[in-house]
Amino acid sequence: MTMRSSGLIFISCEEVEKDSLTLSKDIFNVPVFAIGPFHSYFPASSSSSLYKQDETCLHWLDNQEDKSVLYVSLGSVVNITKTEFLEIAWDLSNSKQRFLWVVRPGSVLGSEWNELFSEGLLRSLEEKGKIVKWSPQQEVLAHRAVGGFVTHNGWNSTLESICEGVPMICLPGGGDQMVNARFVSDVWRVGIHLEGKIERKEIEKAVRMLMVESEGKRIRERMNVLKDEVGRSVKDGGSSLRSIETLMNHIRSL
The missing domain is CATH 3.40.50.2000 (Glycogen Phosphorylase B;)
Incomplete structure (x- = not known):
């Protein structure tokens, strides 16, 4: 199922998993979007x-x-x-x-x-x-x-x-x-x-x-x-924000 997907979304970022993300792209041959750490955008509430x-x-x-x-x-x-x-x-x-x-x-x-x-x-x-x-x-x-x-x-x-x-x-x-x-x-x-x-x-x-x-x-x-x-x-120009923008463009293109 993963091989047939249109892309993979990881709650991670290049700064912690650059090698793993690169390997995922090579193995699955689909776009990979590392948009984490997700809680930085939406802090948990009680x-x-x-x-x-x-x-x-x-x-x-x-x-x-x-x-x-x-x-x-x-x-x-x-x-x-x-x-x-x-x-x-x-x-x-x-x-x-x-x-x-x-x-x-x-x-x-x-x-x-x-x-x-x-x-x-x-x-x-x-x-x-x-x-x-x-x-x-x-x-x-x-x-x-x-x-x-x-x-x-x-x-x-x-x-x-x-x-x-x-x-x-x-x-x-x-x-x-x-x-x-x-x-x-x-x-x-x-x-x-x-x-x-x-x-x-x-x-x-x-x-x-x-x-x-x-x-x-x-x-x-x-x-x-x-x-x-x-x-x-997760700041302006950071890898996660860039990945989110790329993901949004990818979804629009489907």
């Missing part, structure tokens, strides 16, 4: 969210220092085991870093929400962080206090993180997330890859590396460069 957003997390972030908070969210689809959930909890606690953790109801297999926390663990977590059921992610990533993002690397989350210049710790769950995570860690080099490593000490080590160590500073510098490049793509 009415479009899949779940009720907890706006109190933004007020909590207002009281934190710049780039001091790790944002943790595995998205609207990924599920994890009870063991993996507790490993994340203990590593966040042991990292001693500020964090905002989205624990989606039903995301932990066999559990409704946070009843897996012991009283001692919950108290330890609450000393350093805030746990919510859902968040206004675009606003969170854009907040001055957020300095890192533990993500499943869905494409929307990955692009949103790049657009706000927030480096990532990658915990992909499957499908395209695996490829996206590899781009983050190995191609763009703006994050740390932890595929298959939801285990004690691994997340803690990655959190410390990203938030307080020199390697995290270098990752952040590369992310700032990529952020600027992608930002230019």
Whole structure:
């Protein structure tokens, strides 16, 4: 079906996927239009969210220092085991870093929400962080206090993180997330890859590396460069705006 199409539309841009887009043109031999990052044109609103957003997390972030908070969210689809959930909890606690953790109801297999926390663990977590059921992610990533993002690397989350210049710790769950995570860690080099490593000490080590160590500073510098490049793509004369204009002309010609 793709081979018989009149064109391909990607929610991406040349600045992040130039080689992949060129390869797609060669393979499918149809016009390719990279018009992303799409959310830059139409920011998300609370009415479009899949779940009720907890706006109190933004007020909590207002009281934190710049780039001091790790944002943790595995998205609207990924599920994890009870063991993996507790490993994340203990590593966040042991990292001693500020964090905002989205624990989606039903995301932990066999559990409704946070009843897996012991009283001692919950108290330890609450000393350093805030746990919510859902968040206004675009606003969170854009907040001055957020300095890192533990993500499943869905494409929307990955692009949103790049657009706000927030480096990532990658915990992909499957499908395209695996490829996206590899781009983050190995191609763009703006994050740390932890595929298959939801285990004690691994997340803690990655959190410390990203938030307080020199390697995290270098990752952040590369992310700032990529952020600027992608930002230019949606401005006048940028690759994404040019692609949208080309797409409109292509549709008119059909």
